[in-house]
Amino acid sequence: MFRYRTRFLTVFVLSMLFSCKNEKEDQDFLKKVPGTREETIDPLAESSIIADFFLDATKAGELKLANPEAVAKYYKSQNFAPAWKNKALRKELLENVQSISKEGLDPTDYHFEYLKKSLADPANLDKQEKGQLEILLTDSFYRLLHDLYYGKLNPKELFEIWDLKKDSINIPQLMKETFSEASITKTLNSVKPHHQVYSGLKKSLAEYASTSEENITTVNEGPTIKPGENDPRIPSVVKRLKELDFSVEKDSTTAYTTGIQDAVKNFQQKYGLEIDGIIGRSTIRNLNKTQTDRRKQILANLERWRWFPRDFGNHYIMVNIPDFELTVVRDGDTVAKHKVMVGVQARKTPVFSDEIEYVVYNPTWTIPPTIKKNDVIPGAARNIAYLRNRNLKVYSAAGEPVDPSTIDWNAAEALNYTYRQEAGRTNPLGRVKIIYPNQYLIYLHDTPSKAFFEKNSRAQSSGCVRVQDAIGLSKYLLNNRENYSSEKIDSIIASGKTTKIQVTQPVKVYHLYWTAWRENNGTYFTEDIYDTDEKIYKRL
Structure with a gap:
C-alpha cells in the first residue's frame, strides 16, 4: 500500500512539473507569434x-x-x-x-x-x-x-x-x-447601480469631498425658540444660516424676526424638517451638521442604493419612507406623485416589496396585533366605552359577535378575539385600501385625517402607508378594467358597501428608505426619521 501511494505521488509531482514546463514552453512560443x-x-x-x-x-x-x-x-x-x-x-x-x-x-x-x-x-x-x-x-x-x-x-x-x-x-x-x-x-x-439617484449621489459626494468647513458656528441646545420671542442664540442661528448660504433679510440681536423666520423655514424645507419656523431640537441638530456629517450621510445612502434591486420593473410604485412621498413610475416616466404618512419610530414602516393584487372600497379595519395589544385592549380595560366610541366590534375565532362586557380585559384571553371597525366616514382606512399581501400586514390606504398631509414631517401611522388621494391612485390601478370607470368607482364608494376588485395589471410596490438625493444641481437631505444613517456609516 505504501509503495502504491509513493508511486502515485511521484507520478503526480512529475505530471505537475511537465505541466509547468509545457506551460512555460507555450508562453515562450506565444511571445514569438506576431501580433500576440x-x-x-x-x-x-x-x-x-x-x-x-x-x-x-x-x-x-x-x-x-x-x-x-x-x-x-x-x-x-x-x-x-x-x-x-x-x-x-x-x-x-x-x-x-x-x-x-x-x-x-x-x-x-x-x-x-x-x-x-x-x-x-x-x-x-x-x-x-x-x-x-x-x-x-x-x-x-x-x-x-x-x-x-x-x-x-x-x-x-x-x-x-x-x-x-x-x-x-x-x-x-x-x-x-x-x-x-x-x-x-x-x-x-x-x-x-445605475439608477439616477445613485448617479446623482456620486456627484454630491464629489462636491462634499472637495469642500470643507472650519470653525463653523454652533447653535447651543436649549428651549424651543418660537417666532416673536427673544433668545440669546438668535445671532448664532443667523450666522449659521449665512454659512449655509441661506439669505437672511435682516440681522438681529436677540429678536426672532419675520426675516429670520423665513430663512429658517427655507432651511427646514431643504432638509426635510417640519416647516413651522420653530427652532426646536431637530432644527438645531441639523443646523449644527457639518460638511463632514453630510458627506457621511451621502456615503450611507450610496450603500443603501447598492442594496436595492437593480431593476424595479417597467411599472411600479416607490415609497421613500423618510421623504414621505410615493411615486408611480411606468416605462421610466413618473406618472404621479402622492404625499404619504408612514410609521412612527416605535412602529416603523418596513423596507420590502411585493406585487399589488387588489383594492377594497369601503374597507373594514381588522385591528392588527400590535395595535390590538398596545392600544385597543388597554383602552377597553380602562373604559369599555372605548370600543363603542371607535365603532369597534369584537368577534370570536369562529367569527361570532362577542359582547365586550363578558370579556375579562385583564386576562390573556382578550388577545384571542378579533377586533374590527366597520366601513364608514371615521374608519381609519378611509374609503379605500390597496393590498399587496405580505407577512407584515402593511398596505396603502386612504385616511379621514387628511389635514396631516399639510405637515412636512409625516411619521404618523402604525406602519401602514396613508396616501393622499388614495382614491385617485386606486382608479389609476384599475384604469385597464373597462367595467370600472371613474364614475363606477365613485358609485361603489357612495354605496358604502365593501367591495373588493382585482388589479389585473402587474404593479409592484417598493417601500424604500433613503435620506439624500440630488435635484436641480444641488444635494437635498431629509430627516433620518428612523436614525439609520449613522448606524450604516459607522460600519462602512
Missing part, C-alpha cells in the same frame, strides 16, 4: 505556488483575504492556474481600486497600498511574493464585484425588517469572463 499581446502571457505565479498558499493554513492566514473561501474555491475550480496573466488587466484593476472612493467605498478594503507597491515593480518579487500578489489581486477583484453589487454591509444584520428581493450574480463566472474578454472596468460597471 505580451500582456496576455505574463503570469505572476506558477500553479504550484498558488496551490501551496491554499494548502498551507499558515500562509493562507497571512494573506488576510476578505473572501478566503470564495477565492480558494475559485482557484481550485481553475486547477490553481494563474488568473492575472494580462499586465493591462492588473493595471486596470489597480486604477479601479484607486478610484473606488468615487462610489463611496474605501480603497484600503481592496488591498490598495499593497497592490500599488507590488505592481510598481513585480519583476523584483520572488516566487512567493508573486504568488501572494496573484491571490490578492483576485481577492480584491472578488470583493469589488461583491461590494458594488450587494453592498459592503448586509442590511439584514442591521435592521429588524429588510425584505427586498434581489437577483444574485455569479461572481466567479464574471471573473472568468473578464479574464477572457480583458475588461475590468466593463465588468465592474455592469454590477454597480
Whole structure:
C-alpha cells in the first residue's frame, strides 16, 4: 500500500512539473507569434505556488483575504492556474481600486497600498511574493464585484425588517469572463447601480469631498425658540444660516424676526424638517451638521442604493419612507406623485416589496396585533366605552359577535378575539385600501385625517402607508378594467358597501428608505426619521 501511494505521488509531482514546463514552453512560443499581446502571457505565479498558499493554513492566514473561501474555491475550480496573466488587466484593476472612493467605498478594503507597491515593480518579487500578489489581486477583484453589487454591509444584520428581493450574480463566472474578454472596468460597471439617484449621489459626494468647513458656528441646545420671542442664540442661528448660504433679510440681536423666520423655514424645507419656523431640537441638530456629517450621510445612502434591486420593473410604485412621498413610475416616466404618512419610530414602516393584487372600497379595519395589544385592549380595560366610541366590534375565532362586557380585559384571553371597525366616514382606512399581501400586514390606504398631509414631517401611522388621494391612485390601478370607470368607482364608494376588485395589471410596490438625493444641481437631505444613517456609516 505504501509503495502504491509513493508511486502515485511521484507520478503526480512529475505530471505537475511537465505541466509547468509545457506551460512555460507555450508562453515562450506565444511571445514569438506576431501580433500576440505580451500582456496576455505574463503570469505572476506558477500553479504550484498558488496551490501551496491554499494548502498551507499558515500562509493562507497571512494573506488576510476578505473572501478566503470564495477565492480558494475559485482557484481550485481553475486547477490553481494563474488568473492575472494580462499586465493591462492588473493595471486596470489597480486604477479601479484607486478610484473606488468615487462610489463611496474605501480603497484600503481592496488591498490598495499593497497592490500599488507590488505592481510598481513585480519583476523584483520572488516566487512567493508573486504568488501572494496573484491571490490578492483576485481577492480584491472578488470583493469589488461583491461590494458594488450587494453592498459592503448586509442590511439584514442591521435592521429588524429588510425584505427586498434581489437577483444574485455569479461572481466567479464574471471573473472568468473578464479574464477572457480583458475588461475590468466593463465588468465592474455592469454590477454597480445605475439608477439616477445613485448617479446623482456620486456627484454630491464629489462636491462634499472637495469642500470643507472650519470653525463653523454652533447653535447651543436649549428651549424651543418660537417666532416673536427673544433668545440669546438668535445671532448664532443667523450666522449659521449665512454659512449655509441661506439669505437672511435682516440681522438681529436677540429678536426672532419675520426675516429670520423665513430663512429658517427655507432651511427646514431643504432638509426635510417640519416647516413651522420653530427652532426646536431637530432644527438645531441639523443646523449644527457639518460638511463632514453630510458627506457621511451621502456615503450611507450610496450603500443603501447598492442594496436595492437593480431593476424595479417597467411599472411600479416607490415609497421613500423618510421623504414621505410615493411615486408611480411606468416605462421610466413618473406618472404621479402622492404625499404619504408612514410609521412612527416605535412602529416603523418596513423596507420590502411585493406585487399589488387588489383594492377594497369601503374597507373594514381588522385591528392588527400590535395595535390590538398596545392600544385597543388597554383602552377597553380602562373604559369599555372605548370600543363603542371607535365603532369597534369584537368577534370570536369562529367569527361570532362577542359582547365586550363578558370579556375579562385583564386576562390573556382578550388577545384571542378579533377586533374590527366597520366601513364608514371615521374608519381609519378611509374609503379605500390597496393590498399587496405580505407577512407584515402593511398596505396603502386612504385616511379621514387628511389635514396631516399639510405637515412636512409625516411619521404618523402604525406602519401602514396613508396616501393622499388614495382614491385617485386606486382608479389609476384599475384604469385597464373597462367595467370600472371613474364614475363606477365613485358609485361603489357612495354605496358604502365593501367591495373588493382585482388589479389585473402587474404593479409592484417598493417601500424604500433613503435620506439624500440630488435635484436641480444641488444635494437635498431629509430627516433620518428612523436614525439609520449613522448606524450604516459607522460600519462602512
